[in-house]
Amino acid sequence: MSAQAVSAAAPLAGKKTARKGLFAAKAGRKSSRNPMDQLSAGEKVFNVCNTIFMLFMAFICFYPFWYIFVNTISNNKMSADGEILFWPKGIHFDNYRTIFELPGIAHATLVSVLRTVIGTVLCVAVSAFLGFMMTQVKMAHRQFVYRFFVATMYVNAGLIPGYLLFNYLGLLDNFLVYVIPGAVSAFNIVLVKTYVESSIPQSLQEAAEIDGAGTWTVFFKIALPLMGPILATLAIFSAVGQWNSFMDTVLYVTDDKLQTLQYVLYRYLSQAQAMANIMAQSGGDASSMAATGVTAQSVKLTVTMVTVLPIFIVYPFMQKYFVKGITIGAVKG
Incomplete structure (x- = not known):
């Protein structure tokens, strides 16, 4: 070639x-x-065992709610005898129908919904603004005010001074007693402050101030739109607390028109046997009652499910924002 x-x-x-x-x-x-x-063989075995363990823990967390739910829609006599463990038998919804027909339940539900919505919105708005202001270097006495808020997490005047203060402010037997005391939360302020410092560049605010933006403009048009995850976290915290709270009704409210659903159901729960007798006497014909068999246990389980179900439904939709907000808001990068 x-x-x-x-x-x-x-x-x-x-x-x-x-x-x-x-x-x-x-x-x-x-x-x-x-x-x-x-992955090596050992790593594969570890992943399989870890997945099985996590599924087992998830089952342990979920099963109590499932157990309560299937017992509330099953034959009450079979439920009382312990025959309902995983799947409902003799399905009916008379327990829920009868619970919501009890005197005062409808109005108490309205009060609970109003306090949850108004209290959550107010708490999130106030916490977001105060947390943002704690990051403003130009704010006078910022460190002192921040430490004052944090100190309230560890120092509490007590029940009697709190009652006297609410009485002086005219909050006893007043709907505002449900929303005003919880509007400012030191823990929420710490979360927002840390989130703003970790996730929102200071250069954004400086650029807006150069263009003539004031504090309110920076907060509403720059900081607030970027606070989605932490605001969702605060909303979850506040909504769960507002919905489940009943001690403030016990301590500060005597007016029947201001009683919350949780307090009314708690009162019924403590008198489950008496309520079962009332429900049995007021509900349906003999054949219907024989099928449903209202018992003290069915009243307790149904009341428990009614109080838990709303939050149980809402939480999964907020979980992704909740996880991001709590991790970023708790650790400064």
Whole structure:
């Protein structure tokens, strides 16, 4: 073969070799896309055991709610005898229907919904603004005010001074006693402050101030739109607390028109046997009562489910914001 032929064939051979190397690299990348292929046998065993353990823990957390629910819609006599464990039997919804027909339940539900909505909105708004202000260096005595808020997490005047203060402010037997005391939360302020310092660049505020924006403009148009995760976290905290609270009704409210659903159901729960007798006497014909068999246990389980179900339904939709907000708001990067 001549020297010219050899010199002409050399680039072609080089191109073929390069193509083979490229195809081999692509095949290697494709085969390594599955992370499981890169794990050792011990790591694979650990992942399997870890998954089984997590599923078991999830089952332990979920099963109590499932157990209560299936017992509330099952035959009450079978439930009282302990025959309902995983699946409902003799399905009916008379327990829920009868619970909501009890005197005062409808109005108490309205009061609870109003206090939850208004209290949550007020708490989130106040906490967001105060937390934002604690990050403003130009605010006078900022460190003192922040430490004053934090000190309230550890120092409490007590029940009697709190009662006297609410009496002096005219909050006894007043709907505002449900929303005003919880509007300012030191814990929420700490979360918002840390979130703003960790997630919102100071340069955004400085650029807005150069363009003539004031504190309110910076808060509403720059900081607030970027606080979605932490605001969702605060909303979850506040809504759960407002919905489940009943001690403030016990301590500060005597007016029947201001009693919350949780307090009314708590009162019924403590008198479950008496309520079962009332429900049995006021509900349906004999055949219907024989089928449903209202018992003290059915009253307790149904009351428990009514108080838990609203939050149980809402929480999954807020979980992704909750996790992000609590992690970013709790640790300063």
